[in-house]
Amino acid sequence: MALRKSNTSIIRKDLMIRIFRLILQEKTEELDRIPLLLKPRGRDPWRCCLHKDRAVLKYKIMSILGYAEEDETDELTPLSWYGEHARGSQNRYLNLISEACSNCPSASYVVTNLCRGCEARPCQVNCPKNSITFKNGQAFIDTETCVSCGLCMRNCPYNAIQFQPRPCEEVCPVNAISTNAEGHEEIDMEKCILCGRCMQSCPFGAIIPSSDVPQIIQDIKSETEVVAIVAPAIAGQFRAPLEQIYGAIKAVGFTSLYEVAEGAELTARQEADELVELLKQSENPGLMSSCCPAWVDYVEKNQPSWCSSISHTPSPMVLSAIEVRKIHPNAKIAFIGPCLAKKGEARKDPNVNYAMSFEELGALIVAHGVEVAEQDPYSLNENVPELGRNFALSGGVAQSVSTLLGMELKVHQVSGLNKETIRQLKRAVKDKKSDFFEVMCCEGGCVGGAQTLTSASESVRIINS
Amino acid sequence: MKKHTVVICTGTLCHVLGGSELPSLGQSLPEAWRDLVNIKGSPCMGYCKDGAMQPPFVEVNGELIQEASVSKVLDCLEKHIAHGTKEK
Numbered sequence: 422m423a424l425r426k427s428n429t430s431i432i433r434k435d436l437m438i439r440i441f442r443l444i445l446q447e448k449t450e451e452l453d454r455i456p457l458l459l460k461p462r463g464r465d466p467w468r469c470c471l472h473k474d475r476a477v478l479k480y481k482i483m484s485i486l487g488y489a490e491e492d493e494t495d496e497l498t499p500l501s502w503y504g505e506h507a508r509g510s511q512n513r514y515l516n517l518i519s520e521a522c523s524n525c526p527s528a529s530y531v532v533t534n535l536c537r538g539c540e541a542r543p544c545q546v547n548c549p550k551n552s553i554t555f556k557n558g559q560a561f562i563d564t565e566t567c568v569s570c571g572l573c574m575r576n577c578p579y580n581a582i583q584f585q586p587r588p589c590e591e592v593c594p595v596n597a598i599s600t601n602a603e604g605h606e607e608i609d610m611e612k613c614i615l616c617g618r619c620m621q622s623c624p625f626g627a628i629i630p631s632s633d634v635p636q637i638i639q640d641i642k643s644e645t646e647v648v649a650i651v652a653p654a655i656a657g658q659f660r661a662p663l664e665q666i667y668g669a670i671k672a673v674g675f676t677s678l679y680e681v682a683e684g685a686e687l688t689a690r691q692e693a694d695e696l697v698e699l700l701k702q703s704e705n706p707g708l709m710s711s712c713c714p715a716w717v718d719y720v721e722k723n724q725p726s727w728c729s730s731i732s733h734t735p736s737p738m739v740l741s742a743i744e745v746r747k748i749h750p751n752a753k754i755a756f757i758g759p760c761l762a763k764k765g766e767a768r769k770d771p772n773v774n775y776a777m778s779f780e781e782l783g784a785l786i787v788a789h790g791v792e793v794a795e796q797d798p799y800s801l802n803e804n805v806p807e808l809g810r811n812f813a814l815s816g817g818v819a820q821s822v823s824t825l826l827g828m829e830l831k832v833h834q835v836s837g838l839n840k841e842t843i844r845q846l847k848r849a850v851k852d853k854k855s856d857f858f859e860v861m862c863c864e865g866g867c868v869g870g871a872q873t874l875t876s877a878s879e880s881v882r883i884i885n886s
Numbered sequence: 887m888k889k890h891t892v893v894i895c896t897g898t899l900c901h902v903l904g905g906s907e908l909p910s911l912g913q914s915l916p917e918a919w920r921d922l923v924n925i926k927g928s929p930c931m932g933y934c935k936d937g938a939m940q941p942p943f944v945e946v947n948g949e950l951i952q953e954a955s956v957s958k959v960l961d962c963l964e965k966h967i968a969h970g971t972k973e974k
Contacts, residue, residue, distance in 0.1 A: 426955065431904045438902070458937075660896060660909060669898075783902035792930060793898050875906040882910060
């Protein structure tokens with residue numbers, strides 16, 4: 422479960438604000454001061470001591486600048502060097518900082534001191550594997566034979582038995598995280614679909630993405646044309662109308678803006694055409710949506726037999742970038758969205774140079790000292806791409822395709838890819854009763870993305886108000 | 887009757903650094919308090935400027951709450967309502 426409101430995302434954003442501000446002011450030599458500013462002498466440490474906290478902050482800053490721990494060849498290389506050589510997310514999308522990782526014990530049921538060694542012993546009596554013995558008047562679970570059914574926990578009258586999870590492994594839908602030989606957690610990038618759950622759930626903030634923003638700032642400074650293509654989930658990210666948010670994006674230096682919702686309309690049209698052809702077949706396997714990169718990655722890496730069912734239509738980002746490239750052949754194109762997986766998708770697309778998250782956008786706006794609510798509205802389209810804007814919410818893609826076709830579709834909708842929804846999906850694919858599979862990796866759709874500024878529910882509330 | 891006043895900073899920094907849900911405070915207000923409390927949004931109140939204090943910021947009858955959350959604000963309001971401190 423992702424932590425709803427926690428310090429880790431605030432620290433990540435705070436670090437980004439400080440880094441971006443120093444790069445904007447051309448004071449990268451002051452980057453080395455950030456760990457000291459955040460953890461000055463005398464402050465209570467989060468970890469064992471202030472020095473450890475400062476080391477962790479250093480690796481987090483390096484990570485934002487595009488460098489992982491293993492890229493550090495000399496420990497005396499100052500942060501200012503990394504700041505001057507910021508290299509974005511070209512090599513690293515997501516870094517697991519072993520210095521920050523707490524090496525959580527593997528997931529298991531544990532008996533706490535609340536155990537009173539009672540006579541009833543419901544933990545022992547109800548255990549199907551005889552894994553519970555009593556030592557020194559307290560229950561003891563034999564981890565060799567325990568099958569983690571949880572019956573002991575549910576039956577204890579004192580709530581003395583607790584499930585201790587390893588949060589990152591618990592939430593990873595594809596089992597991409599495991600312990601390496603040194604006892605640290607490691608992400609297997611061959612399996613990882615960049616959903617970002619581990620980053621959201623780690624209570625130690627040990628998993629942190631790299632940012633393209635330092636390079637975008639340099640491009641803007643050197644007067645390179647940088648066009649922002651902005652995902653429809655932007656509505657509701659700030660407490661301001663869409664046009665004012667676009668005004669703020671202009672104010673931080675992007676040359677021009679393009680709504681990915683326009684690309685999404687093209688996606689919806691092409692998917693509708695694909696579906697028309699498919700529905701002519703007597704037994705159609707159903708068409709799977711292609712707009713969510715984490716989902717497409719999931720299929721390619723875990724369910725290769727489904728690949729043929731994935732729509733051939735490029736994602737809204739890809740189609741938007743093609744349109745922008747026609748008008749701005751020499752510009753750098755930066756995608757701005759709620760998503761971590763887009764960093765991976767952007768890297769594969771020849772037209773998209775950068776991918777940044779709403780978190781990074783928020784940090785960049787703050788670093789510039791721009792107030793969103795004070796910006797002049799900047800309007801983009803005469804025709805509002807309503808069908809495309811639907812793409813930000815679960816159900817929206819299916820709705821747009823169905824509207825275009827003028828018919829009701831049998832839709833299997835997945836709002837949040839996890840172990841349970843994957844099971845349901847497998848059944849639905851076998852049943853062949855669905856015309857369209859709309860799968861969004863994040864709960865609620867893109868508005869629930871891994872790197873948003875507002876929760877999915879708050880975002881919907883802002884849009885409706 | 888003068889009401890208790892809650893001022894929520896709606897500046898971009900407070901929004902980005904953990905305050906995005908504060909303006910929806912009204913929805914968490916107990917029914918009995920609805921007529922006693924006046925919730926206002928304010929442009930940046932300037933507390934973030936020297937970096938010494940922790941955003942997001944909320945004022946309850948002029949009392950500053952740092953690292954504000956909906957639950958912290960409600961807790962502070964409860965104290966003010968119990969003591970009957972009103973807006974000056």
